[in-house]
Amino acid sequence: MDLYPEDPLWEEVVYLAYHLHWDLDQLLDIEHGDRVRLVERVAALNNRALEQAKRMIA
Amino acid sequence: MSLTTEFAFTLPRGYLAPDGSVHNRGVMRLATARDEIEPLRDPRVQSVDDPYLTIIVLSRVITALGTLNAVTPREIENLFAADLAFLQDLYGVVNFGTADDVYEFLQGFFGNSAADEAELAKSTVKSVAKSASKPKAKTAPKSKTSTKTVDDDDLDDDDLDDGDNENDDEESDEDVIVVAGRRRGGAIIEEVDKD
Numbered sequence: 001m002d003l004y005p006e007d008p009l010w011e012e013v014v015y016l017a018y019h020l021h022w023d024l025d026q027l028l029d030i031e032h033g034d035r036v037r038l039v040e041r042v043a044a045l046n047n048r049a050l051e052q053a054k055r056m057i058a
Numbered sequence: 059m060s061l062t063t064e065f066a067f068t069l070p071r072g073y074l075a076p077d078g079s080v081h082n083r084g085v086m087r088l089a090t091a092r093d094e095i096e097p098l099r100d101p102r103v104q105s106v107d108d109p110y111l112t113i114i115v116l117s118r119v120i121t122a123l124g125t126l127n128a129v130t131p132r133e134i135e136n137l138f139a140a141d142l143a144f145l146q147d148l149y150g151v152v153n154f155g156t157a158d159d160v161y162e163f164l165q166g167f168f169g170n171s172a173a174d175e176a177e178l179a180k181s182t183v184k185s186v187a188k189s190a191s192k193p194k195a196k197t198a199p200k201s202k203t204s205t206k207t208v209d210d211d212d213l214d215d216d217d218l219d220d221g222d223n224e225n226d227d228e229e230s231d232e233d234v235i236v237v238a239g240r241r242r243g244g245a246i247i248e249e250v251d252k253d
Contacts, residue, residue, distance in 0.1 A: 001112040002150040003094050013091055028092035031063060032153055035091065 004032055012039050019046070063088040064121065065152050069145075070167065071138040073123055081124020086145070089153050093118045116145055 012035055013027045019042050030038070064087045072082030097103055097114035104110075110131075117131045126133065134142070144167070151163045 001115070001146040002154055003106070003111070003115065004089075004091070004154075006095070006098070006106065009091050009094065028095065029090050031088040031090055033088065 012036065015039055016042065065148070067145075067148055069137070069141040071141050073126075073133060073137055073141065075124075075126070079124070081126055084123035084129075085121045086148060086152065087119050087121050089115070089119050089149070112146060116142075116149065119149065120145070 013024070016022060016027050016035070016038055017024065020038075027035070064085050066083070066085050069082040069084065072080040074080055093115055097111050097118070098106065100110075100114055102110050103114065113131045113134045117129055117134045120129045120134070123129050123133065134145075137145070147163065151159050155163070
């Protein structure tokens with residue numbers, strides 16, 4: 001049976017914990033698809049902020 | 059988290075209980091990280107390849123089966139092979155497949171009419187808990203599988219910003235991790251904006 005790869009699973013949980021400051025229990029109880037979507041959204045926000053920072057420096 | 063997505067299903071054979079009763083209609087919810095991590099720490103599971111891991115995971119995500127009071131690994135172990143295979147496939151499709159995958163899976167088992175009626179793919183999204191400080195995703199029905207949604211949570215995208223920008227200057231391209239694994243189709247569960 002297909003299961004989510006364990007290492008990427010933990011990477012995503014840690015990524016969200018780092019950025020959102022949610023506790024582990026909350027993060028572990030998010031459905032796979034929602035967790036992936038959150039990671040993508042947070043990454044997009046980070047990228048957007050990074051681009052803004054680059055423009056300010058330039 | 060505040061959302062649980064569930065899929066009703068009908069087993070090809072049905073679980074034959076010790077008392078002789080047959081239970082074939084059930085409900086499977088979508089899996090979480092906890093559903094797959096905690097069984098790895100079960101002493102009965104020797105490795106990620108241990109077949110018993112599958113048994114435990116399925117017993118966690120199958121929330122109802124016939125009139126059984128609870129679904130435990132014992133019930134899953136005693137399923138007919140065809141039913142166990144069906145549930146394993148269903149688990150993969152609903153968690154990691156696209157909406158089309160779900161439809162094709164249902165067609166393969168029950169034909170077009172059953173797939174259209176979505177007897178097995180009828181999804182119910184329930185708000186099982188509320189967490190006011192967390193962003194919440196609402197789900198949208200997938201017309202092809204006639205998913206049904208019931209949800210009253212608020213969508214609060216602003217909370218996503220918490221704690222992000224403070225680290226932006228430290229972020230580099232390498233900090234954006236690549237999401238591994240197969241993604242569930244957005245058409246099955248879609249985030250929709252709240253007014």
